[in-house]
Amino acid sequence: MLNGLKGLGVTLRGALRSKVTAEYPKEHLPLEKRFMGFPALTWDAARDEPYCTGCMVCVRYCPTQCMSARMQDNPKFAEGDSHRKKIIESFEINLGRCILCGICVDVCNFDAIEMSHEHERSERLRNANRVDLPALLKMGRRYQDEVGWKQSKPNPASPNEREAAKTAAEPAISGTSGEPRDQEGSSPPEKPGEDAA
Amino acid sequence: MHQPGSESGTVDMMINMGPQHPATHGVFRMELRVDGEQIQDLVPHIGYLHRGSEKLCEHELYSQIITLFDRLDYISNFNNELVIVSAVEKLMGVEPPPRAELIRIIMCEFNRIASHMIFYGTFAIDMGALTPVLYNFRDREKIQSLFESVSGARLMHNYFRVGGVKQDVGDDFPERAMALCDELERGIDETDRLLTENEIFIERTSGIGVISGEDALDWGLSGPVLRASGVPYDVRVDEPYSRYDELDFGIPVGSAGDSWDRFYLRILEARESISIIRQAIALMEPGDTMAQIRRIARPPAGEVYAHCENPRGDLGVYIVSDGGERPYRLKVRPPSFCNLQALRDLTVGHYIADAVVILGTLDIVLGEVDR
Numbered sequence: 001m002l003n004g005l006k007g008l009g010v011t012l013r014g015a016l017r018s019k020v021t022a023e024y025p026k027e028h029l030p031l032e033k034r035f036m037g038f039p040a041l042t043w044d045a046a047r048d049e050p051y052c053t054g055c056m057v058c059v060r061y062c063p064t065q066c067m068s069a070r071m072q073d074n075p076k077f078a079e080g081d082s083h084r085k086k087i088i089e090s091f092e093i094n095l096g097r098c099i100l101c102g103i104c105v106d107v108c109n110f111d112a113i114e115m116s117h118e119h120e121r122s123e124r125l126r127n128a129n130r131v132d133l134p135a136l137l138k139m140g141r142r143y144q145d146e147v148g149w150k151q152s153k154p155n156p157a158s159p160n161e162r163e164a165a166k167t168a169a170e171p172a173i174s175g176t177s178g179e180p181r182d183q184e185g186s187s188p189p190e191k192p193g194e195d196a197a
Numbered sequence: 198m199h200q201p202g203s204e205s206g207t208v209d210m211m212i213n214m215g216p217q218h219p220a221t222h223g224v225f226r227m228e229l230r231v232d233g234e235q236i237q238d239l240v241p242h243i244g245y246l247h248r249g250s251e252k253l254c255e256h257e258l259y260s261q262i263i264t265l266f267d268r269l270d271y272i273s274n275f276n277n278e279l280v281i282v283s284a285v286e287k288l289m290g291v292e293p294p295p296r297a298e299l300i301r302i303i304m305c306e307f308n309r310i311a312s313h314m315i316f317y318g319t320f321a322i323d324m325g326a327l328t329p330v331l332y333n334f335r336d337r338e339k340i341q342s343l344f345e346s347v348s349g350a351r352l353m354h355n356y357f358r359v360g361g362v363k364q365d366v367g368d369d370f371p372e373r374a375m376a377l378c379d380e381l382e383r384g385i386d387e388t389d390r391l392l393t394e395n396e397i398f399i400e401r402t403s404g405i406g407v408i409s410g411e412d413a414l415d416w417g418l419s420g421p422v423l424r425a426s427g428v429p430y431d432v433r434v435d436e437p438y439s440r441y442d443e444l445d446f447g448i449p450v451g452s453a454g455d456s457w458d459r460f461y462l463r464i465l466e467a468r469e470s471i472s473i474i475r476q477a478i479a480l481m482e483p484g485d486t487m488a489q490i491r492r493i494a495r496p497p498a499g500e501v502y503a504h505c506e507n508p509r510g511d512l513g514v515y516i517v518s519d520g521g522e523r524p525y526r527l528k529v530r531p532p533s534f535c536n537l538q539a540l541r542d543l544t545v546g547h548y549i550a551d552a553v554v555i556l557g558t559l560d561i562v563l564g565e566v567d568r
Contacts, residue, residue: 003394010390011328020335032342034367036349063261101264101355106363107492115349 033147036102036115038095039067040139041088046155049076050137052088052112058104066097067104080160088112091136095121096129111151116143209237212549216245220323220553223563227540227552234548239541243534246567254527259285259359259494262527267353269529270565273312275304275344276507278357283438284503284514285359288496296484297361298440302477303374304347304356305505306470310381311340312508313463316560317388320460323557324401329391336384343377346370359494361487371478378471385467393461402457406543406555409454416539419532420510422559425462426454432506444476459558495522509533509560529568533561 022029044051054071072089076082104113116139123129131139143149157165215226224245230238250269254262266277279301286293293301314337318330341351347366348356356363392398408418410426423430431448433441449465451458498520504513510532517526536559543555 004396007391007395010332010387014332020338032346032349034347034349034364035345061258061261063257063264099264099353100350101353102349102363103260103264103355106260 031117031119035117035119036100037117037119038098038100038115038121038139039093039104039113039136040116040118040143041091041133041136042112042114042140042144042149042151043137044151044155047076047082047084047158049074049082049084050088050112050133051110051151052091053084053086053110054088054091055086055109057107057109058113061103061107063101063103064097064099066094066099068092077159080163081158083156083158088133091133092130093136094130096126114140114143114149116140117146118143207232214549214552216242221556221563222319222561225556225561225563225566227556229549229552231549234550236544236547236549236552239544239552241537241540243537243563243566246563248568250568251527251529254524256523258522259496259524262524263357264353264355267355268564269531269568270507270509270512270533270562271352272315272562273308273508274352274354275301275308275357276312276505276512278354279305279439280503280505280507280512280514282357282359283505284501284516285494285496287503288499288501288516288518289359289490289494291360291488291490293361293488294485295440296365296481297486297488299477299481300347300362300366300486301357302439302441302444303474304344306473306477307340307343307374307377309470309508310385310467311337313467314340314384314388316463316508316557317392317460320554320557320560321392321398323553324398326392326395326398329388332384332387332391336381339377339380343373346373358487360490361485365486371481374474374478378474382468382471385464385471389464393464399457401551401554402460402558403453403455405456405547405551406459406558407453407455408539408543412542413454413539416542417535418510418539419535420507421459421462421466422510422536422539424448425451425458427452430511432504432511436504438503438505440477440480443480444473446473446476456554456558463560493522495520504530507532509562509565510536512565529565531565531568533559533563533565537561537566 042051054069056069059067059069069091070089071086074082074084074087076087077085100115102115105115118139121129209230209232212229212231213226214229215221216224221227226242226245228240228242229236250265253265257265262281263278266281267274269277314333318333321329344354345351347370348354348363408426410428413423413426414428419430427450429448429450432438434448446469449462449469451462496518498518500515500517502513502515504511511530512532513530515528515530516524519525540556540559544552547555
């Protein structure tokens with residue numbers, strides 16, 4: 001009998017404690033910094049275009065095949081404003097299929113996809129969970145603003161920037177070939193001041 | 198299976214328990230032949246949650262298989278991840294860095310506590326005690342918040358990698374984990390006080406579903422169910438993997454092999470897990486958390502069997518590799534499935550209400566039974 005009362009003591013003490021539950025729709029518990037919500041595409045503010053080049057790595061590695069992407073020639077590269085030869089044309093993620101594993105973020109070479117903090121999502125239509133490029137970029141920008149997101153390595157210089165750097169350097173170092181390396185990601189930024197923007 | 202009338206002119210009745218019965222912890226059906234309230238025969242029916250995980254694994258890269266293993270035993274995800282990751286590492290001959298091993302141990306032990314917490318709560322519900330589950334879930338939420346701060350997800354983490362872990366733990370992790378250990382200790386004590394020595398609880402559990410150590414070994418039982426029968430078999434001690442050999446912890450062993458023993462053993466085990474976590478945090482040193490290997494794991498041709506101690510028992514995985522980036526064949530030895538085999542022997546002769554108790558102490562997870 002006595003031991004039963006011991007249990008009663010626990011519940012009585014529990015009644016005097018402050019509550020631990022949050023009433024969900026009214027109250028939201030804070031998210032952890034690393035929380036993985038739905039994947040979103042990031043926005044390169046310096047170049048005014050998405051980071052994503054449509055290289056399809058994430059599409060290939062997705063365990064549920066929930067995404068599809070198409071790349072196109074980057075018009076900004078033709079004008080010399082961007083270092084990205086290719087850019088994403090269309091990107092679709094079926095968020096209803098996504099299992100939030102984060103593999104796409106792991107395999108991405110361009111910081112282009114991130115697990116956002118977006119997690120509350122309910123739609124009336126079944127296909128409304130298929131989100132397209134503008135929606136993904138919107139989610140991504142919201143996430144970037146929220147966490148103060150930074151890219152892991154600075155952008156390589158665009159053709160125009162390289163040209164500018166070359167003409168600036170030419171009087172000093174004459175005779176160097178200065179052949180532009182056009183491999184993406186291989187050349188270090190020549191004007192770090194611009195990348196900070 | 199209907200029997201002809203007995204001397205008293207009655208016949209046995211067939212009843213179905215499940216697949217929607219709340220006490221079956223998922224979708225599990227038991228076909229009972231009862232004489233009044235007494236169970237004469239029991240036939241378990243499984244497969245309601247079959248997803249073909251093993252076959253799916255043959256079409257997935259090793260990095261993607263980890264997400265499938267998260268979903269086998271869906272309340273002890275880290276322990277499942279550990280077994281697949283260590284199997285592939287064994288096949289490739291990769292040693293994860295020491296810090297990664299400790300992070301894995303800490304996560305697995307926290308997950309063991311979280312899994313046992315669900316057991317205490319649901320087991321009490323099975324017997325009509327509705328309070329403990331609220332306390333247990335309160336504490337389990339704290340563990341999951343810690344998981345969220347480390348892996349980014351509360352349940353399906355996908356945090357372990359072949360050769361290490363996805364990312365290092367945060368700077369505040371040791372303090373947070375230590376504080377959580379204290380809280381969990383208090384939580385386990387509360388459950389202990391609520392249930393263990395309660396007269397009604399003892400009445401309902403002691404002497405129910407007894408299995409001897411010998412029988413338990415013959416059935417291939419493992420984990421708490423086996424240890425409650427007095428067999429001190431624990432993979433963490435008998436075949437130490439990861440860095441368990443550097444840690445000092447005891448293996449609680451029961452004596453009677455009844456439902457009460459199986460319950461109390463899990464309380465003791467959770468306390469041991471807390472002591473393991475404290476030791477592992479003390480051992481943690483700064484360093485790498487990922488071995489220098491190719492991003493796509495491509496083990497050599499060959500076969501490997503690795504097993505680890507899950508909260509439910511001895512979880513093993515057997516991989517046949519043909520040298521590609523996907524396994525040729527993958528087989529899981531699920532502890533819940535093996536433990537479930539003894540259900541008929543344990544239950545026959547007891548009452549219907551006890552069948553629920555016995556099934557509860559086996560602590561099966563249907564995701565793992567059916568795969």
